[in-house]
Amino acid sequence: MHVVILGCGRVGASLARSLAEREHTVAIIDKDPNAFQRLGPDFDQITVRGNGFDREVLAKAGAARADAFVAVSSGDNSNIIATRVAREHFGVKNVVARIYDSKRALVFERLGIPTIATVRWAADRLLRQLLPREQSHLWRDPSATLSLVELQFHEDWIGHPVADLERSTGHRVSYVQRFGKATLPTASMVLQDGDKVCLFVGDAEAGQVEAIAAAPPPGGEQ
Known part of the structure; x- marks a missing residue:
């Protein structure tokens, strides 16, 4: 399986390494070339510098042959736009975006774009630990x-x-x-x-x- 990842932060880098360890091919995109240092010296997959919603950048990352696209950059707008481009222009069926704004996450879920609302998820988990009988x-x-x-x-x-x-x-x-x-x-x-x-x-x-x-x-x- 070939997976394209937008965002080489902690989550993106960890996901890329995990996929590579499972013998999947990975291409990871980030605007900051220093971000790729998180991948470690042994990472031998594709790294692409640029905006994840740019079609040329996505093409370099192999979006046309990708089985999945994951957007985990720090910007909600970038994640959503990139996910839509990957799905609608390159035909990637399995897409998912990380979203910080839970209201946006609900809207895009209803539009058929799977999202991970990290703030809402983390807050719910913390509340379950603090107030188990109220959650x-x-x-x-x-x-x-x-x-x-x-x-x-x-x-x-x-x-x-x-x-x-x-x-x-x-x-x-x-x-x-x-x-x-x-x-x-x-x-x-x-x-x-x-x-x-x-x-x-x-x-x-x-x-x-x-x-x-x-x-x-x-x-x-x-």
């Missing part, structure tokens, strides 16, 4: 209508089959994390103390589902 969603889709949530279930659910919780909430459990390992639920799986139950739920239903899980199961303790 139930593990992932939210770009349209902000569907979330993967971790249910805080009442202690009386312990000993009940996962299927009972599914029937009460009206939602299928996606996975159960037990002793640090994620496991797909089975028909016979019983909830244990310390389990983390995760499922997908629409934002409109999340509050009701969380309230049902937080209350004792219907009919009292098993």
Whole structure:
């Protein structure tokens, strides 16, 4: 696979080295020639100096034969423009852009440009560490209508089959994390103390589902 990367900062350089170690071919673009020093002396892939949204620069990087294009420069506008040029002019189907502005990320996701909103992601992860009980969603889709949530279930659910919780909430459990390992639920799986139950739920239903899980199961303790 040939991958073109815009931005030879810490992320771009690390990604380029990782791809090269996996025996993929890489071309990395940056305006600053000193940035390529981050790649190390043993990096033997293509480096191109210039603007990542310039067609000639992209052509030098092999965009016409690229299987993927990744834009991780420090500028949102540059990343988006370069990604669109790679996709629309060079026909690269697998494209992704790093975006700092989370509002822009949502807009471009809806336009079909996959984005990684690093600030939003980092802030969410920090909030989960600081306020675990106030941050139930593990992932939210770009349209902000569907979330993967971790249910805080009442202690009386312990000993009940996962299927009972599914029937009460009206939602299928996606996975159960037990002793640090994620496991797909089975028909016979019983909830244990310390389990983390995760499922997908629409934002409109999340509050009701969380309230049902937080209350004792219907009919009292098993």
